[in-house]
Amino acid sequence: MIGIVNYGAGNIFSLTSALSRLGLSYGMINTEQDFEQYTHIIIPGVGHAGAAMEKLNQTGLVESIRQLKKPVLGICVGMQLLTSHSQEGDAELMNIIPLETKLFDKELGIKIPHMGWNNIEIKNNLLFEGVENQTQFYFVHSYFIEYNAIFEIATANYGLQYAAAIQKDNFYGVQFHPEKSGAAGEQLLLNFSKLN
Template structure:
């Protein structure tokens, strides 16, 4: 448990709009800054990897920054959001792309036979592992806002919250200090804000 004031570093690799994430951190009065080079990681207590759009393209951009070795070596809490979460898995079907391999899971496309409508857009309830700090004081079956066409497979070792959309998938994952959420906490109302606060105090 980190008792000092949290300071969140956002990995800046050009993967889409982070205005809303910064706005949410502002509303929560959580200080943050951008990470552009490896030594910037030292300035922050917690790290967020944002991400929207194409996972393969995002992985390419992240690789191009040269930050990958530093990210993999991090021991402070890291949170990947949406495509940022997919980046910390092994592989994505989107563009048949290798990911960072931090958590040994696969990112797959929703099957329209099972899920009917793809993208999965909207508020879906998640079954939460009650002992996980990321979801402290967040009720089981709380709704979060999702918008994605690819999902991370369910896995009993790493899934800390699951969601059902035709098939059960990982709404949130964790391995050691690395966390990922498929939904957008910055757009998920009070529950999402609580999750960001929880992360900042891990």
């Protein structure tokens, strides 16, 4: 069963709807004890990374998250929270994956936010099992996680190459919204639910 970290960063109705469509049961994580009930953990998030981190800090769940050995999936800002630091609000984040979250540079001739469907280059990873390379996913974000060959499991190109998906041990993060990315996004959520 999937546990969703409930820290008040944005709407999760679309995410829980996607899980329901897939027949995956889920519940909310509000306290440290709640983690025990679930086999897989999702950290959702939209909006401002600094503000989201502040809310997450207020729940007192950060240390428990850092200690998790179960599969964890951060989505969008939830992924960014796994990194060390974000330029958005100059915020110290959970520092589970030693990467930096940066603002897109409009000097690269791109529009910000990066909004819409973008193809991704997929590395061989169970999270993307059954998803064809170069499949398009739905992105909405103004900040991105820098490219790093060690943690990268998928990259996107928008002005520059950056992290579409990252992994370190049991911690996974996707910058796009699988719950809004059609059949491919649903496949990814299903794959996540099967990770050991």
